[in-house]
Amino acid sequence: MAHGDSGCHHCSAALPEGGVIDHLVPISRGGLSTVANMRVVCVTCNASKKDKLLDEWSPLVLLVT
Template identity: 55%
Template sequence: MSLATATESDAVDLLMSSIICGAQFDAALGCMMSFLEQEGLVGARAASGRLKPYSPRHDPAGWTPRLPEKEWLPLTGQIYRRDGYLCAYCKTVDGQFEIDHIVPVTRGGSNDPDNLCVACKPCNSSKGDRLLSEWHGRYK
């Protein structure tokens, strides 16, 4: 397929398949950019090559699948009862709480109760998918 003759469906198909299989991403991105330029949806800035191609932060092959809701909800209740409504990181008792994976699922963590803790929303959001050794608290 030539980039000059790329259609919208060609660009989308190539881009989506490259994201799924991790191959030919640069070609897919070039095809998509070619289409967007043809349609006048991007200007000289995008064509100048200043866009950084996407690459995942972590290998998705090691991810733990999401638990079904009927298994996740009882597990979260167990964690809230075990830890109380107290953020494991900043020790606050106020605010909206969430369940955090201490070792993120994207980094090989599991849904085992030993890898779960209660976290306030600001701490959980600021920690993201970092390990505790990479994250030094939301106030630092």
């Protein structure tokens, strides 16, 4: 199984294009580009998280009715 096949690490959305890499602790906040600090996520989560830490942010939840 390739990275991202199980969906976005943050919101579990499907990743038809493979997703993007998110640093759990952003580089701008002292994070490193190590496997332990990176996850495959969807573009929406990556864009909304920006340079926040996980305890400062939560994934957007889209309600479909």
